[in-house]
Amino acid sequence: MLKKNLSIAEKMETALAERRAVDALRRLPSNRNLIDFYSNDYLGLARSLGVKKVIQAALEDDQPLGSTGSRLISGNRREMEEFEVFLAKFHRSEKALLFNSGYAANQGLLSCMADRHDTIIFDQLIHASLREGLKLSLATHYSFRHNDLNHLEQKLQVSKGQIFVVVESVYSMDGDEAPLIEMVELCEKYGAALILDEAHATGVLGPNGQGLVAELGLEERIWARIYTFGKALGGHGAAICGPGYLIDYLINFSKPFIYTTALPWHGLAGVQAAYQEMQKGLALEELRQNIRFFTEQISASLRPQFIPSRSAIQSLVYPGNSAVRELAKTLQDHGFAVWPILHPTVPSGEERLRICLHSFNTKEEMVALMELIQRTIS
Numbered sequence: 001m002l003k004k005n006l007s008i009a010e011k012m013e014t015a016l017a018e019r020r021a022v023d024a025l026r027r028l029p030s031n032r033n034l035i036d037f038y039s040n041d042y043l044g045l046a047r048s049l050g051v052k053k054v055i056q057a058a059l060e061d062d063q064p065l066g067s068t069g070s071r072l073i074s075g076n077r078r079e080m081e082e083f084e085v086f087l088a089k090f091h092r093s094e095k096a097l098l099f100n101s102g103y104a105a106n107q108g109l110l111s112c113m114a115d116r117h118d119t120i121i122f123d124q125l126i127h128a129s130l131r132e133g134l135k136l137s138l139a140t141h142y143s144f145r146h147n148d149l150n151h152l153e154q155k156l157q158v159s160k161g162q163i164f165v166v167v168e169s170v171y172s173m174d175g176d177e178a179p180l181i182e183m184v185e186l187c188e189k190y191g192a193a194l195i196l197d198e199a200h201a202t203g204v205l206g207p208n209g210q211g212l213v214a215e216l217g218l219e220e221r222i223w224a225r226i227y228t229f230g231k232a233l234g235g236h237g238a239a240i241c242g243p244g245y246l247i248d249y250l251i252n253f254s255k256p257f258i259y260t261t262a263l264p265w266h267g268l269a270g271v272q273a274a275y276q277e278m279q280k281g282l283a284l285e286e287l288r289q290n291i292r293f294f295t296e297q298i299s300a301s302l303r304p305q306f307i308p309s310r311s312a313i314q315s316l317v318y319p320g321n322s323a324v325r326e327l328a329k330t331l332q333d334h335g336f337a338v339w340p341i342l343h344p345t346v347p348s349g350e351e352r353l354r355i356c357l358h359s360f361n362t363k364e365e366m367v368a369l370m371e372l373i374q375r376t377i378s
Contacts, residue, residue, distance in 0.1 A: 023321040024342050034337035035365050037355050042312040043203050043283040044360045045274040046234030054273035058266035067262040071098075072251070075262030083272050084239070090275065091210060091227060092219040093241035097250055100263050102199050102228030103129040105238040107136070108256035109195065109224060110166065112249075114139035119159035121152065122166040125174065127197060130166055139164070146171075149182050156190040163192035164223075169212035170200035173346055173354065175313030177201075180212060184221045193223035203232020204287065204312050209278045232312075233278065235271040237263050286359035287312060290366065294357055297370045302377070307352075315341070316353040316373065324351040330376050336369050 019025040045051055059065070067075035080098060087096035099105035110133025114120055120134060120141040134141050140160070144151040156163060165187050167178045180196070187194045198211040206215035209232065213219055224242040229235040240250065250257055278284060294314060298306055307315045318324040321342045328340040331353075341354045355369070 022343070023325060024344065029339075032332070032337070034332060034335055035361075035369075036337050036358060037361070037365075037369060038337040038339045039356060039358070040200075040231040041234050042232040042287055042356070042358055043209075043234065043274075043278060044358055045203075045232070045277055045283070047360075048234065048274065048277055050277055051234065051270050051273045055266050055270040058269040063265065065264065065266075067264050069261055070258065071262045072258060077265050079265055080262070080268065083268060086272065086275070087227070087239045088241060090208075091225065091239075091241045092214065093225065095244045095247040096239045096241045097247045097257070098263070098268070099238045099240065099257060100260055101236065102127075102197075102226065102230060102238040103132075104256040104260070105226050105228070105240050106130045106197060107133040108250065108254035109226065109240055110134055111136035111255065112253045113137075113195075113224075113246075114162065114164055116140075118161035118164065120164045120166060121155045121159060121192070123147065123168070123171075123178070125171050126166055126168060127172060127199070130197065134166075146174075147176070147179055149179060149186065152183065153186055153190075156186060156192060159190075159192075163187075163190060164195060165192050166195045166197075168197040168199070170198075170204070170309075170311045170313065172200055172313065173315065173341055173352070174307045175200075175309030175311045175315055176307055177212060177309075177311070180216055180218060184218055188221070194221075195224045195226075196222050197226045197228075199226065199228040199231055200311060200313060202227050203278055203284065205310075208281065209284050229271045229274070233271055233274040235274055236267055237271060283359040287357065290357050290359065290361055290363075293363055294355075294366050294370075297367060299370075299374055302374060312357045314355040314357060316355065317350055318353060318377075319349045319351055321351055324353060327373075327376060328353060331369070331372060334372055336365075336372070338369070 069075040084096045084098060106129035110130055114137055116138040118139040120139045122143055123146055124143040125146045142155045144155050170177055201211040203209040205212045213222055226240055228238040305317050318327055324340040328338055331338045338353055338355055341352050343351055
């Protein structure tokens with residue numbers, strides 16, 4: 001614990017020194033020309049010429065470059081509302097509301113949806129943005145062991161007030177999926193409202209990349225869903241999809257929506273174009289083929305270290321911050337952009353390489369990467 005009588009500089013330097021001592025100090029990476037196995041640009045839409053042309057066209061209209069204010073004042077545009085109608089239809093929801101990022105959407109929803117008499121139950125591996133929303137909520141909140149249905153039911157049995165359950169369809173560090181059908185059934189049994197973050201399922205799972213909910217046909221049984229644009233869609237921003245009363249409530253009570261300058265339209269125009277590109281299906285099929293091919297390349301000796309996943313996230317558990325950092329450096333020195341995930345981002349002993357697959361990765365690149373990992377670990 002840091003001593004209260006330390007100066008601000010001493011407190012911060014002590015905290016940084018503690019991170020250095022366990023080789024967990026975060027640094028901004030240098031921009032190197034490496035083969036991409038680390039970005040969230042799963043469908044390659046961040047580099048799409050078609051999307052770029054749409055953004056350029058939006059920049060050439062006679063509107064201000066920036067949005068100029070909150071959507072409740074000067075920052076709203078007819079095109080934004082039309083895009084929200086599209087998003088609601090595409091994701092089979094009553095309404096949708098744009099947010100500036102997935103982080104803002106998660107924080108904005110969880111911080112205001114419940115009061116002090118309610119209970120929020122969440123998977124222990126949910127994203128930091130959801131946890132930050134929980135900190136701002138007045139509700140009682142409990143975690144349950146990752147994907148553990150029995151533990152979830154135990155928490156449901158002792159919860160009071162309106163109950164909310166918060167999970168992700170695909171978990172960002174593991175690449176595994178929530179047992180969504182069983183969770184929906186449990187929530188219905190106990191009258192709980194289910195909130196689902198579809199960040200890493202959008203553009204990867206489901207028909208036309210609509211996500212895990214659409215794949216399972218559960219749209220009408222999940223209370224709220226969050227779709228982010230900074231992963232497979234290659235842009236920035238997010239949307240919350242849900243019943244009309246929820247969207248109206250967020251407009252009135254979600255501080256990250258109310259008290260921030262809206263995203264400029266040209267960026268959202270690019271996201272809208274990315275949705276159109278995604279629906280063509282070519283990049284989506286290429287990504288799915290690459291996921292199947294990559295998992296087939298995992299050797300029997302390495303398979304126990306890989307967390308099973310049919311998503312674009314393939315995680316190789318390699319314990320120890322220093323050990324996994326050194327392994328990643330070896331891959332980077334050979335031209336592969338693969339980043340280590342260190343403690344405290346993941347639990348101690350579960351440090352890992354997080355390999356992100358894309359529609360544009362070639363079979364030769366994937367084979368070469370796996371062979372290098374095999375040689376290095378062996």
